[in-house]
Amino acid sequence: MVNDLAAVQPLVLGGILLWSSYGKLVGDQVPAKARRTALVPLLGKDRAVPAFRAVGVAEVLVGLALVLSPVGFGAALGATALATGFVAYLVYAKVAAPDSSCGCVGSKAAPVSWRSLGRAGLMLLGAVLALTATSSWWTVFADRTAFALAVVVVEAMAFAALSAELDHLWLVPLRRYRLRLTHPLSNTAGDFEVPLVNTQQQLLRSPAYREVSPYLRSDIREHWDEGEWRFVSYTAAYDERAGLAVFAVPRTQYEPDDVLVAIVDDETGKTLYKPRLVKRADLLPMAQ
Known part of the structure; x- marks a missing residue:
């Protein structure tokens, strides 16, 4: 069961990284988003935008490798390195530039918080677990479809719950409904x-x-x-x-x-x- 859980992680992580990269590479607002992040105090205003895009390119490459590799130890190693970098960056941003935007996922700005740190920690845990996989995610889907789907759904829900950038899709409507009742x-x-x-x-x-x-x-x-x-x-x-x-x-x-x-x-x-x-x-x- 643990091996099946590990085997599904590349699909979850790959999907998250590919989606995350979109907000760093596509759209006219990418430079503005980059300048709102802690990359400005870390690297300087001129280097912030290229670094922001470079992270997006790295996410695309690692995400594709995770999704397409049969048993991707190398891809899982890349995901572990990325997730470790995310955790370190968020800790730095929380201390050195607490008012900066996370710049992590989606098109909406959100400050660095315990939720974004928890999300990065969850990604790191999934990447480390993926290092131990001995079979591909599509093999697990073929043999244990219900289990694989449940893992993907639960982890996607956890990721969404820890993403302030997605609050407008589910949390804000839920609060409004609660307000109507209470x-x-x-x-x-x-x-x-x-x-x-x-x-x-x-x-x-x-x-x-x-x-x-x-x-x-x-x-x-x-x-x-x-x-x-x-x-x-x-x-x-x-x-x-x-x-x-x-x-x-x-x-x-x-x-x-x-x-x-x-x-x-x-x-x-x-x-x-x-x-x-x-x-x-x-x-x-x-x-x-």
């Missing part, structure tokens, strides 16, 4: 269709919007209805933490003073800020 302003009632522009006009005139407008960083991201309320979310930043500003707006009535708001941490769903707003009716006795 956000702090939830309510339920009947159903009635109201144009979004009406809700937005009411929202912009509300004390709640004026209260948190300095923290907003986007236009409306999404909206949904729950009974008599329409919930509207914006990207927000509060106390140097990324979050979502969630407004609860009366859906079938024009009552700007009744609009509620909370700023929720984008990662944990924890409420960061929920202002205690005073309604205009409460101020009338003070004005008389």
